[in-house]
Amino acid sequence: MKVLAVAGVVVLFLSTLWAGSAFGHGSTIDPPSRNYGCWQRWGHDFQNPAMATEDPMCYQAWQADSNAMWNWNGLYREQVGGDHQGAIPDGTLCSAGNTGGTRYAALDEPGPWEATELDTRFTATVHDQALHGADYYRIYVTRQGFDPLTDELGWGDLELAGETGRIAPGEGTPSSEPSLGGVSVDIEVDASGRSGRHIVYMIWQASHFDQTFYGCSDVIFR
Template sequence: MPIRRKAAIAVVVGSPLLFMALTATPARAHGSLDKPVSRVLACYQEGPEHPASAACRAAVAVGGTQALYDWNAVRLGDAGGRSRQIIPDGKLCSAGVDEFKGLDLARADWPATPMSGGPFTFSYKATAAHKGTFELYITKDGYDPTKPLKWSDLEDQPFATATNPPLSEGSYTFSGNVPRRTGRHLIYSVWQRSDSPEAFYTCSDVVFGGGKQGGAAPAASAPSDRQLAAGAARSSMKDMPGMRPAANRPVPNGSAAEPRGTSLAETGSSGGTTALGLGGAAAVAVGCVVVLTGARRRAAGRNRS
């Protein structure tokens, strides 16, 4: 076979594998708002197995403890900027994902963060850095926390927006001016990735001074990094910094499911897949060189003879 033909075959065979390996990315883009703290993080801080507040105990009774261990996974892999179209009313806090349905409970006693109108620095706990835009919405005047949260309960436009904010010590930080409110309200965040259709969602309960408070509720607190690390082994997210991959486990409804985060369509390939891909691509590249070198040597030998 002519040298050029052998080289062409080697390149055709090797190029796709090399391309896939070089473009593979770890499945590690996850997080949740921790200032003001989201419902899922506030309940995690209380202890997934035995939450202290009535609202968090009710959420676990409905959705199970796994939802709290998977605090950074309230997401949709195919959102693509269509959050309002694909998340039904009444399911905004869970993003319509069954595992997190306990977060949708309409109650006036969710642990809440004291809030006032004006400048505020927000913090978003992230387990990986990715490009994207954060949008924060607040509930309108007259919001009733005892009714299921609907899109129409939120202002039409975000009051704070940040694209690719700085990431420091595991958290994104950005500023915004919080609208003036009284009583109990809710801040809803959408983190839409720009390198993937995947988006993440949080509900943060807040209480402004004055007005109707909507019932007694404990103050919300964010978990420490030590607390998050202590529960990392129970997370079903794979390839997270500080987290070990979890084996397949039953989802709350009892049906078998893969660990969240393993779908390439949702979050990209895992770090292990990347390593394997790069190793395979390297082997292919070496094989191409061997084929070309051997063919050239045989050709040179024939020419000398």
Template sequence: MTRPPLRWLHPHRAALLALLAVLPALLLVFTSGDSSSAHGTPMQPASRTFMCWRDGLSSTGEIKPINPACKAAVAESGTTPLYNWFSVLRSDGAGRTEGFIPDGQLCSGGNTTFSGFNKARNDWPLTHLTSGASLDFSYNAWAAHPGWFYVYVTKNGFDPTATFGWDDLEDQPFLTVDHPSVTGQVGTVEGAYKWKGTLPSGKSGRHIIYMVWQRSDSNETFYSCSDVVFDGGKGEVTGVGDPGDTSTEPPTDPTATCTATRRTTGSWSGGYQAEVTVKNTGANPILGWMVDFALPAGQKVDSVWNGSATYSGQEVMVHNTDWNGSLAAGASTTFGYVASGGPPDTATAPPCTVH
């Protein structure tokens, strides 16, 4: 089976990329509330990472999975993937599927952080569905960005205990969604892309619904596995400890910490250039970070590199880019900026937050 790169399905994307190419490379200015990296995952039907996060929620804020498949995933990959249930992504994906993501790694998108979720088992949490019925799909928008959603399903006779590969999927998506809008508050569980779609007909028993979210403003691409059973259900969930939990914020990983150190690398009358070093000071890898600082009155940032900035008055929030958000324990990265309107800021350690 030959599965072309998804970008081939949209000829107008070339025109969009040509337009983006003429934008200044270093001036990364976004409207307030935007984010450099998209984040999200299916909530209906729910992905493995979302289901296992829900399964493991505890009153203390720790994640302690009950479902055996979720426990096995944590045994291999730790709990960090559950605190980052919305981050199964490849920053270099560019919408690619077969030939890019190896067989046996579809559920992690080839991202080694989530390798425990590739396990071939028949006890993952399940969503119960009816073949050929209409379903209200929901895809979390932890950080929203425009793009396309491609929804595949496995072929009849799929065996959940065998290695999951591209030949197990139907050749074409049964549903394609073009740049849906976001409802609810971005950055919470309620913030989501929503659409109504018809489930494939002629399906029964266990299957995987496989989704690919391809951003149209970046190469960043998300991959997910949602375990389902076509048994006449209407979206009910089984196999999780507390499917009815209504928490709007994922718990914070107590071991996920970072620091930021700023230094001036050049100055002149009315302006300066600064470099900020971000370091993962936690015990586990992190998938993203944000540095927040305030400029003195009258100053503004003219350009940013190796980071993406949002602004609110004098407040500046710099998020990681697609390529420097993932940091191993103890690893560091840098971003820089040029500011005008005054002398260098004397604050050398702005706050850093893991996300």
């Protein structure tokens, strides 16, 4: 029994190490993407039964595939060629078209995900853990009237609210957080005319390779 317990600790340690290592890539960390937020809140306590009532959407995601949280920095597709809508069907935007099989599928579930309260003009922060740089970052926000509690996210629900040009590898603010490393890039976002619950959708076209990262973040506009 002691051997099994030690083995479990080793697996947990390696999973956490991998998530924060140079093999990682990145995600939106403010407002946090669904899987990054779940990892941030529960990665240290993911077996706590209280998650089921305190954070039910994270709970269903952990139950579906815990690797979606340990690998919060690996939600990407390759060889998209800029055709995001062609590569990712409606209803699967948060999982990037079920990239990695069903690993991230639970992130597509509508429901009361933990949401960040924001003004409609805000700064989105994407973390580039492995210093990939970017051809561009694009930040979309759902149209007024979309209901993240009940509606599956489709491309027609989104409006472009912020974007960048090319970001050189290593450009950004270095992180002092040991589990992150790398740099963070800020994108100014204008979501004027909205109120209540919304989804912020991030597309990050990495510059080192045809590799595109995606992420859904839940917000409440004041």
